[in-house]
Amino acid sequence: MPRSSFAGTLSGPKVDVFIDMGNPFLNLTVDGFLKIGTVAATRAAAEDAYYIARKGSVSTHKLEHTLKKMCKEGAYWGAVAGVYVGLEYGVERIRGTRDWKNAMLGGALTGALVSAATKNNRDKVLIDAISGGAVATAAEFLNYLT
CATH class of the missing domain: 1.20.5 (Single alpha-helices involved in coiled-coils or other helix-helix interfaces)
Incomplete structure (x- = not known):
């Protein structure tokens, strides 16, 4: 049976802006x-x-x-992204290691903070913390695959 395959990469333009805040x-x-x-x-x-x-x-x-x-x-x-990135970096500095747990903790803290800032009840804040941690952890694991 004939087989065919396709191989290649898809990439887009990369724009990287760096602002040095010191x-x-x-x-x-x-x-x-x-x-x-x-x-x-x-x-x-x-x-x-x-x-x-x-x-x-x-x-x-x-x-x-x-x-x-x-x-x-x-x-x-x-x-939201600024809070997440800042919290993940802070957790990394406190823990002294760089791994997926920093993303999980940063995502959970961000989810809780954003939810609490919108005056949600305790259950919603907890659910948003779990969701934030799960999404950040999944994104971190996907980064390891590439």
Whole structure:
């Protein structure tokens, strides 16, 4: 039986911006904020562009709404990413080792902090802490695979 295969790599453009704040903790936190904030803002813009294209009309009001949504989403997710990266780095410094447990603890603490900041009840804060830890740990294990 004939066989065929495909091999190759997929890579995109890499943009790396470095802002030196004079402290590794601040450098990582700002880097996380900027990168994930940009991704969140881009996602919001793409979503609104789809809805605008679907309706077939553009107005100043819709563009203002899109810009506000981009800023809000970018700031929210950028802040979450900054907190996570900062906490993971802090846990690494406290523990004195670099492994998947830092990601788990950083994710759990971030989930709990973000949930508590939105005034959720104790059960929701605990669930969000578990979710944050699980997602961060899974992402860390996926990084080991590549």
